[in-house]
Amino acid sequence: MTIRTVAATILILLGLAVSVSGALGILRMPDVYLRIQASTKNVTLGALPVLLGLVVAEGFLTPYTGRALIIAVLLLVMNPISSHALARAAYKARVPMWRGAVVDQAQQKSED
């Protein structure tokens, strides 16, 4: 067990823990908007530590590094875009909010 192996294992376990909690949020949250919130956490803090752990474990000058970093950048750029588009589409399609929701600022803005 070198220190690189330990660091990579810790990173991968951190990513897995956040992924499990994000999946739990998607299963348990009462509303589509709150589920989108949970799923974005799943990508940024769930996927990136796993890819970083892979780079740390395999070493920097291996075929894994470039592709893992490309995947990290792709996920980091594209997931906010798709989450934003999905939330906007759900709001436009009038998916109801959770009944405990207290404020709808887009609604207030369109009334002004």
Next chain:
Amino acid sequence: MTTVYGAACLAELAICAALLIRVAFGPTVSDRIVAVNTMSTQVTLAVVLFAAWADRTIYLDVAIWLASFSYLATIVWSRYLERGLL
């Protein structure tokens, strides 16, 4: 390290199986899209970890393809929900 890769790959697949519950019972289409989007991310990670477990870097190209094209499904579905097919 191989054991960690294999176990993590199986764990990601278990997360995907749990998300299938939301795909099956999601009250609206948007809930299903959220679950499928997250599943595609987890599958990308599972393919990356499988490539490291089997020590075959060719599977990383599959993971790049998944990461770059899985978001298109979400974009197209959101556009469809927002303003219809065209």
